[in-house]
Amino acid sequence: xxxxSVLPVLFFLFSIQSFAQRVEGFSLxxxxxxxxxxxxxxxxxKAVVLVFTTLSCPFSKLYENRVIALHDNFSKDGFVFxxxxxxxxxxEEENKPAVLERFKGKVSGLAVLDDGAQLLTKQLGVTKLxxxxxxxxxxxxxxxxxxxxxxxxPQVPESANMRYLENALESIQxxxxxxxxxxxxxxxxxxxx
Numbered sequence: 208x209x210x211x212s213v214l215p216v217l218f219f220l221f222s223i224q225s226f227a228q229r230v231e232g233f234s235l236x237x238x239x240x241x242x243x244x245x246x247x248x249x250x251x252x253k254a255v256v257l258v259f260t261t262l263s264c265p266f267s268k269l270y271e272n273r274v275i276a277l278h279d280n281f282s283k284d285g286f287v288f289x290x291x292x293x294x295x296x297x298x299e300e301e302n303k304p305a306v307l308e309r310f311k312g313k314v315s316g317l318a319v320l321d322d323g324a325q326l327l328t329k330q331l332g333v334t335k336l337x338x339x340x341x342x343x344x345x346x347x348x349x350x351x352x353x354x355x356x357x358x359x360x361p362q363v364p365e366s367a368n369m370r371y372l373e374n375a376l377e378s379i380q381x382x383x384x385x386x387x388x389x390x391x392x393x394x395x396x397x398x399x400x
Contacts, residue, residue: 228331228350228351229348229349229350230246230330230331230342230348230349230350230351231330232245232246232247232349233245233246233326233327233330234246235291235320235321235322235327236320236321237318237319237320237321238292238295238303238306238307238318238319238320238321239306239307239310239318239319240318244289244318244320246342246349249287249344250344250349251285251344252285252286252287252344253284253285253286253343253379253380254285254286254287254341254342254343254344254352254376254379255286255287255289255341255342255343255344255349256277256281256286256287256288256289256339256341256342256372256376257289257291257327257331257339257340257341257342258270258274258288258289258290258291258337258338258339258357259290259291259292259293259322259328259333259335259336259337259338259339259340259397260274260290260291260292260336260337261292261293261294261295261298261301261336261395262292262300262301262305262306262309263294263298263300263301264336264337264394264395265395266336266337266361266393266394266395267336267337267394267395269361269362270337270357270361271313272364273357273358273364274288274290274337274357275313275314275317277357277372277373277376278314278316278317279314281376281380282316284380286376286379288317288318289317289318289319289320290317290318290319290320291319291320291322291327291328292306292319292320292321292322292323293322293323293325293327293328293333293336293397293400294323294397294398295321295322295323296321296323297323297398297400298398301323306319323400324400325397325399325400328397331351331354333397334392334396334397335392335393335394335395335396335397336394336395336396336397337357337392337394338354338355338356338392338394339353339354339355339356339357339371339372339392340353340354341353341354341372341375341376341379341385343379352375352379352384352385352388353371353372353375353385353387353388353389354388354389355371355387355389355390355391355392356371356372356390356391356392356393357370357371357372358370358371358372358373359371359390361393361394369390371387371390375388
């Protein structure tokens with residue numbers, strides 16, 4: 208008798224986990240252009256890749272070239288890459304001239320968003336830098352398809368044997384759900400405003 212009452216509970220718990228986290232629309236300023244980046248404008252993309260990062264975090268610096276390489280490889284296939292800075296304007300070194308200088312000549316078309324108020328950071332529960340949240344559109348809105356680390360080796364890119372973000376993007380490209388759908392990010396803590 209106990210086994211039959213446990214089955215519905217297990218099914219219910221499994222079904223809750225199978226639904227991806229929904230993402231509310233947001234609008235943040237692109238530090239490069241001063242224009243507004245609105246999530247709802249990208250409903251025809253394959254995915255929006257949000258990379259939460261800062262200029263001052265050493266882990267963010269270590270991953271910068273890998274993010275740019277992924278942007279170069281996947282943006283032509285309908286993936287939108289965006290850097291989100293939750294410390295912009297809150298720290299002396301996190302300012303517009305520093306952002307413009309840091310990315311000058313490195314990549315074109317990669318937005319860096321001002322989330323100094325940390326509204327998006329808090330909405331998505333981001334706690335580390337860098338941390339990635341990949342959002343996919345559907346007819347019912349946007350949902351998180353993958354969240355977590357870029358890969359498993361911040362110091363030596365060539366030694367990374369788990370390329371979480373790249374694998375997630377390839378899965379989405381092949382119309383599959385990323386597996387794993389999350390990983391533990393390693394890096395600097397987001398300083399809560």
